[in-house]
Amino acid sequence: MGRLKKSKVEKSPFKLRQRQLADGRISLFIDHIHNGKHSYEFLKLYLLPETSEKIRRENNRTARLADDILRKRIEEYFEKEADRIGERDLAETPLSEFIDILIAEKKRKNNRTNQFVTVKGNLQLFHPDTRMCDIDKRYCIDYADWLRHTCVSRLGKPLAPQTTFNYFWHLGIILSNAYRMGYIRQNPWCLLDSSDKIREPERQHRFLTLDEVRILEDTPYHHELVKRAFLFSCFCGLRISDVLNIKWSDIYSNNGLTYVSIIMKKTSRPISIPLTAKALHWLPERNDDSPRIFRGLPSETQINKHLKKWVSEAGISGNIHYHVSRHTYGTMLMTAGVDLYTASKLMGHSDIRATQVYSQIIDKKKQEAVSLIDDVF
Known part of the structure; x- marks a missing residue:
């Protein structure tokens, strides 16, 4: 199977860059890529050579301020993207495209997204071209069964119980967000019985005495x-x-x-x-x-x-x-x-x-x- 293409929604055209100045300072600026061309927003924020603890802490505050400005630019961009996508019936949105939107939202909040990227690939393997309106209780139950008995790891081995649980419950997180954002009118996850869901295995934490x-x-x-x-x-x-x-x-x-x-x-x-x-x-x-x-x-x-x-x-x-x-x-x-x-x-x-x-x-x-x-x- 070929490598899955990333949605344009997932990609941000804004990157935070650094430039070393002649006086030893590091200038922070935002690189905006549009239609293959670069434009730059110089933030007038500078990192100083870390010669003391006070300067190190000041640099941390400066870096956080630059990150806040970057997140604001990205948020404005994705709001425009969401408006563009919202012009059609949300229920017809492909599941993979909605996960891309969810990933973009989590990136703006500095939340981890690796698991959602992996689950997106698994869901496309399970049922390609699934739309939000296609997901019902039966879909969730069949996905749980597929994870238990069909899905394999990159090494071709059955999934570990903890991995199976994580993948399945991430579908629940995706559906809860889809309901919150208006992409589905009813959350099929709420229709599942406890016996339909994959239970979390008891974790064994090895530690040294x-x-x-x-x-x-x-x-x-x-x-x-x-x-x-x-x-x-x-x-x-x-x-x-x-x-x-x-x-x-x-x-x-x-x-x-x-x-x-x-x-x-x-x-x-x-x-x-x-x-x-x-x-x-x-x-x-x-x-x-x-x-x-x-x-x-x-x-x-x-x-x-x-x-x-x-x-x-x-x-x-x-x-x-x-x-x-x-x-x-x-x-x-x-x-x-x-x-x-x-x-x-x-x-x-x-x-x-x-x-x-x-x-x-x-x-x-x-x-x-x-x-x-x-x-x-």
Whole structure:
């Protein structure tokens, strides 16, 4: 099957660009592409060389202001596109085109869209050329059955239960938005019985116990930077996407504490985390030749291969990948008695329900411990 074409609605003709000036400043401007021609809107906003923490924070405010202007230009553009599309009966809109509109709306709000792009491709494989008016209760039930028994991954394997659940429930999100925006008069998702829907499987979050962390600390590994990065994340909870880009300028001291302050790549949310002595211990020696702290780390795929080998050498079983470090940090917080609200802020969660997972893990471990006592006696 050929590669799916992107809708014109999904594409924005506006891009935020940078230009280095002779005095060291970086000028921010918007590049507007129309009919193959470029026009430029210079914002009179400048990023200064980051010689102090105050300037770094000012640059962050300037960058956010430029992003706000860009989003406004994009929003105005897509409002015109929506008006153009609205000239015909909305119910006749192809499902793929509506998903493009939904993706564009989420991009304007800086929300993640990867899952919607994937689901769009799956829905086109399931029933090509589907219109909004074609979607009913039977369509939803058949889609659930197709995901369970027919749809396969890129490697040709059946979908994992969690993936099946995610794809199916994204159809529900799409239909809820279609009803909200007037593309359908009745939401067929509301007609489904609980038995018609795919249920979410119970998640198994692998994490390292304190003893396992100590074993890894004592186990040498030839790729020292991989070891340092992983243990650093165990004690601060940063994702690999953030660790790969973290800079020395992101670390600062205030009132005797050392913090790392970044904008998380996954959520685009700013976060400032106080670093423990353990986290600071696993930072590599500072190299003035590079602003990045963990410069030289391999790709995430290669890092996970290193982790499997290192963990095996340490005698620890289980599927250990880099994100296990974040789960480990979360369970450490719960074990230490940190309240849910504080833990959610330390981990950068926008929804406290994501943090509750770690509390549930600890509760389950307590129940297992009590059961062991009952078994002994």
